[in-house]
Amino acid sequence: MKILLASLLFAAAPASALLRVDARVNKNAVAINEQLVLTVTVSGNVSKLPPPQLPSMPRFNVHNAGRSTNFQFANGRITSTVQYTFILVPHLIGKSAIGPVTVSLGRERAQSQPISVTILRPGTQPTATHQPAPAKRRAPSKRKKAPTRAQQKPRGPDMFVTAKLDKQKPYVNEQTILTVRFHTAVRLLGQPAWNEPETKGMLTEDLPPGKFSERTYQGRRYIVSEIKMALFPIQPGKLEVGPSTIKTRVAKNRTVDPFANDFFQQFFSQGLGSEVRALKTRAIQFNARRLPKKGKPPDFGGAVGKFTIEAEIDRHEAKVGDALNLTVKIAGTGNLKSIGDLELPEMAEFRSYEMVGSLNQSKDKNGVQGSKVFKTVLTPKVSGKLSIPGIRFSFFDPSRSQYRIVKTKPIEVEVEAGKVAAAPTQVTFSAQPGTNGKITTVTEDIRYMHDVLRPSAAARWAALIASAGSITVIPAFLFFGSIGWTFYRDRELQDPSRARRRNARGNAKKHIRTARSKANSAEAAGELAEALSGYLGDKLNRSASGLTLKDAQAALKLHRPDMPGGHLEQLARIWRELERIRFAPDQHLDATSSDLAKGVEHLIKVFEEDLA
Amino acid sequence: MKLLRLLPLLLITAPLSAQETTRRVTPEEAFSEAAMHYQASRFTEAAALYKKTASLISDSPSAHYNLGNALLRVQTPGSLGRSIASYARAFHLAPRDGDIRHNFDFALKRAGEELIPAGTPATLWIAFHILSRTELKAFQFLFLWSALLLGTLWVIRPEWRERVGTPMAVVCGLWLTTAGWWGARAALAMKDPAIVVRMNAEVRSGPGGTFSVGFKVPEGRRVSRIGGRKGSWVEIGVPTEGLKGWIDSDALEPI
Numbered sequence: 001m002k003i004l005l006a007s008l009l010f011a012a013a014p015a016s017a018l019l020r021v022d023a024r025v026n027k028n029a030v031a032i033n034e035q036l037v038l039t040v041t042v043s044g045n046v047s048k049l050p051p052p053q054l055p056s057m058p059r060f061n062v063h064n065a066g067r068s069t070n071f072q073f074a075n076g077r078i079t080s081t082v083q084y085t086f087i088l089v090p091h092l093i094g095k096s097a098i099g100p101v102t103v104s105l106g107r108e109r110a111q112s113q114p115i116s117v118t119i120l121r122p123g124t125q126p127t128a129t130h131q132p133a134p135a136k137r138r139a140p141s142k143r144k145k146a147p148t149r150a151q152q153k154p155r156g157p158d159m160f161v162t163a164k165l166d167k168q169k170p171y172v173n174e175q176t177i178l179t180v181r182f183h184t185a186v187r188l189l190g191q192p193a194w195n196e197p198e199t200k201g202m203l204t205e206d207l208p209p210g211k212f213s214e215r216t217y218q219g220r221r222y223i224v225s226e227i228k229m230a231l232f233p234i235q236p237g238k239l240e241v242g243p244s245t246i247k248t249r250v251a252k253n254r255t256v257d258p259f260a261n262d263f264f265q266q267f268f269s270q271g272l273g274s275e276v277r278a279l280k281t282r283a284i285q286f287n288a289r290r291l292p293k294k295g296k297p298p299d300f301g302g303a304v305g306k307f308t309i310e311a312e313i314d315r316h317e318a319k320v321g322d323a324l325n326l327t328v329k330i331a332g333t334g335n336l337k338s339i340g341d342l343e344l345p346e347m348a349e350f351r352s353y354e355m356v357g358s359l360n361q362s363k364d365k366n367g368v369q370g371s372k373v374f375k376t377v378l379t380p381k382v383s384g385k386l387s388i389p390g391i392r393f394s395f396f397d398p399s400r401s402q403y404r405i406v407k408t409k410p411i412e413v414e415v416e417a418g419k420v421a422a423a424p425t426q427v428t429f430s431a432q433p434g435t436n437g438k439i440t441t442v443t444e445d446i447r448y449m450h451d452v453l454r455p456s457a458a459a460r461w462a463a464l465i466a467s468a469g470s471i472t473v474i475p476a477f478l479f480f481g482s483i484g485w486t487f488y489r490d491r492e493l494q495d496p497s498r499a500r501r502r503n504a505r506g507n508a509k510k511h512i513r514t515a516r517s518k519a520n521s522a523e524a525a526g527e528l529a530e531a532l533s534g535y536l537g538d539k540l541n542r543s544a545s546g547l548t549l550k551d552a553q554a555a556l557k558l559h560r561p562d563m564p565g566g567h568l569e570q571l572a573r574i575w576r577e578l579e580r581i582r583f584a585p586d587q588h589l590d591a592t593s594s595d596l597a598k599g600v601e602h603l604i605k606v607f608e609e610d611l612a
Numbered sequence: 613m614k615l616l617r618l619l620p621l622l623l624i625t626a627p628l629s630a631q632e633t634t635r636r637v638t639p640e641e642a643f644s645e646a647a648m649h650y651q652a653s654r655f656t657e658a659a660a661l662y663k664k665t666a667s668l669i670s671d672s673p674s675a676h677y678n679l680g681n682a683l684l685r686v687q688t689p690g691s692l693g694r695s696i697a698s699y700a701r702a703f704h705l706a707p708r709d710g711d712i713r714h715n716f717d718f719a720l721k722r723a724g725e726e727l728i729p730a731g732t733p734a735t736l737w738i739a740f741h742i743l744s745r746t747e748l749k750a751f752q753f754l755f756l757w758s759a760l761l762l763g764t765l766w767v768i769r770p771e772w773r774e775r776v777g778t779p780m781a782v783v784c785g786l787w788l789t790t791a792g793w794w795g796a797r798a799a800l801a802m803k804d805p806a807i808v809v810r811m812n813a814e815v816r817s818g819p820g821g822t823f824s825v826g827f828k829v830p831e832g833r834r835v836s837r838i839g840g841r842k843g844s845w846v847e848i849g850v851p852t853e854g855l856k857g858w859i860d861s862d863a864l865e866p867i
Contacts, residue, residue, distance in 0.1 A: 046854070341812075351687060353722070354811045354830055446718050447711040449650055449681050450674035453643045453665065455705065463671060465750035472753065475760035482767040 023112035055099030066206035156218035163281035173304035183222040198242035233288035303395035305334015311408035331371035504538035525581035673706035693809030723832025755787035804837035815857035819845035
């Protein structure tokens with residue numbers, strides 16, 4: 001196939017998705033009755049690739065012929081490739097350009113290069129010049145001239161459809177091609193739409209449509225289009241491919257008679273009336289045969305078709321511990337997707353790693369074919385001349401009706417000395433001639449084990465401190481407590497009278513308690529007088545030592561002009577009584593000091609309410 | 613009568629034999645015995661004893677490191693993933709240990725990964741991981757407590773403010789640095805990390821074998837358990853590829 005366009009790497013895109021789109025056509029010159037296959041390949045290292053945006057193609061009718069996805073997970077990276085196939089049917093002669101196909105993922109955008117295509121007249125060789133060959137031009141004219149008017153009357157139907165399977169008794173999982181042929185002898189006013197048949201018990205793969213052809217049936221010429229589908233029965237027994245439908249719009253059946261009186265009316269009304277025609281294929285029944293038990297290899301994984309196997313290694317000389325890349329390719333015709341993981345034979349001299357498979361599938365008129373490639377890494381464990389034994393793959397060949405086993409040829413590898421398991425990193429410092437005194441790494445390996453079990457003291461301390469996060473509450477309390485205390489202290493210093501007022505009652509109570517504990521009434525009275533004068537001094541912001549009854553009464557009146565007179569009288573009575581006891585103790589009984597203490601306490605309580 | 617005579621003997625010997633059979637092997641004994649097996653290339657036996665040691669002293673980087681070495685040598689299905697999990701634990705405890713870093717990177721490369729992500733300068737990455745998360749946490753607590761105590765002195769002793777001010781500013785700066793570093797390490801670390809210990813482990817679109825296989829993860833890959841759990845199925849994410857799905861919990865080894 002001639003590849004017309006190279007892919008365009010989307011270099012400006014950020015490195016995150018590495019989005020790429022390639023667009024190719026199978027040829028760049030096509031006759032009007034032929035078709036062109038446009039293959040668009042979108043690839044990137046994300047799992048969900050966006051669909052491509054096709055440019056406007058006014059000279060072509062575009063048919064989607066399916067897509068295939070290839071998904072690889074290798075070396076820790078995902079690479080997805082989705083291949084879209086489009087059939088382009090030209091309907092206007094001349095030079096045409098297929099614009100860039102674009103694909104966008106977020107802010108990333110990639111596009112292919114435009115493709116130029118020349119659409120030629122029917123029967124023109126694509127490689128020839130645009131001037132058609134005289135012989136080929138004469139042929140249609142002969143056909144036009146030959147029949148008479150009576151002969152031109154068509155005998156066959158305007159259009160019809162047929163469906164056919166290439167095998168009537170396929171084996172389970174054997175590829176069977178369904179071909180639907182659409183015959184038309186009239187001009188179509190739109191694209192025919194095909195509804196796929198119901199296929200229970202089968203896997204299906206869309207195939208690209210076949211070529212347009214011409215066929216004469218019942219004396220009438222038809223243009224025949226082919227639709228193909230690959231079927232893979234997944235169960236034995238009677239299966240059915242249901243009817244499929246083709247719907248198309250055609251001009252209403254009006255024949256323009258050039259000799260009729262209303263010729264012009266007929267001529268100009270041609271094409272204005274249209275109708276939708278629906279054509280249905282018949283249901284096709286067939287029998288899927290069970291795969292025979294006889295001769296079934298023990299490692300048979302269900303592959304049916306015709307396959308070959310090849311294996312290759314990237315180098316045939318290595319050192320112990322080196323990585324050798326082994327590639328095994330199974331290619332052929334059949335359902336490649338049904339090929340499971342490949343088992344490597346027992347290889348005691350090699351250490352093998354997991355196999356990563358990737359599918360490369362292509363479709364043409366003959367069905368699904370391609371290859372499945374498995375890759376793995378082998379590491380020689382020992383030195384010497386080693387051999388990778390043949391890798392076998394078994395499948396059922398339906399053309400021979402028997403199981404077959406294909407095998408790769410053994411691969412020889414020359415391995416130099418050096419044993420990974422026994423020799424950790426061997427670093428040789430050599431002053432021998434030829435090495436220039438440089439250190440040469442012989443083998444990459446893990447380092448040796450440690451012999452100190454317990455973690456270090458520092459590590460234990462770190463773990464202890466890290467687990468003691470709740471201790472944070474102590475310094476946090478100290479810090480925030482100190483802030484609160486400082487704030488409180490500052491407020492006290494700024495307004496000492498306020499502090500005196502607040503502490504007045506507390507101080508008085510202390511004196512009252514002391515007074516109650518005194519045995520001597522004069523001393524008790526002295527304490528009570530101090531309690532009372534101290535309370536009033538603190539409340540009124542006066543010096544308690546120089547406070548007289550008159551001063552106290554005047555200050556109370558000044559502070560609270562509406563203070564009840566009874567409270568002041570009570571103050572005067574208690575004050576004088578206390579003075580009497582203090583300065584003339586013999587005149588009074590001890591029993592009264594307790595009453596006075598109660599009286600002072602009550603009076604302070606009253607003033608507390610009055611001065612609040 | 614014979615039984616009666618034997619009874620005292622039985623009573624004496626029974627606890628002795630029980631003591632013998634139930635005598636606990638100390639971690640040091642298991643560790644040194646494992647080393648002997650390792651030197652004699654009996655890696656399976658060595659791995660079993662190192663595993664026991666690591667379970668007894670879970671904060672020993674050496675136990676996890678040696679277990680990783682033994683598992684890497686065993687080369688049985690799942691041993692690569694388990695050795696990576698052991699190296700990850702050892703690295704978590706002792707990130708400055710060059711041997712641990714080397715072997716962890718060596719094992720990761722076999723699984724198609726690298727310890728230092730591509731595009732990250734190695735020096736910067738090593739500097740960022742020079743302290744373990746436990747050490748960072750401990751440092752940030754120490755600096756926080758120091759800052760609070762110095763702050764307390766600064767508040768209650770105005771006459772000391774000149775002397776306390778500079779150390780307090782330094783300690784506050786160190787606290788903010790270590791707290792930010794610790795926070796960055798926690799934020800950038802994989803959430804609930806685990807290692808895949810099954811070759812080509814299938815990750816499905818839902819929690820059950822009936823759901824389709826979305827993708828396959830090679831053994832040894834680091835994945836994140838992103839929360840969901842139904843029966844024996846765990847929801848995982850592969851951050852580098854932006855993929856997520858459900859995997860059988862037997863195919864995972866939590867770190």
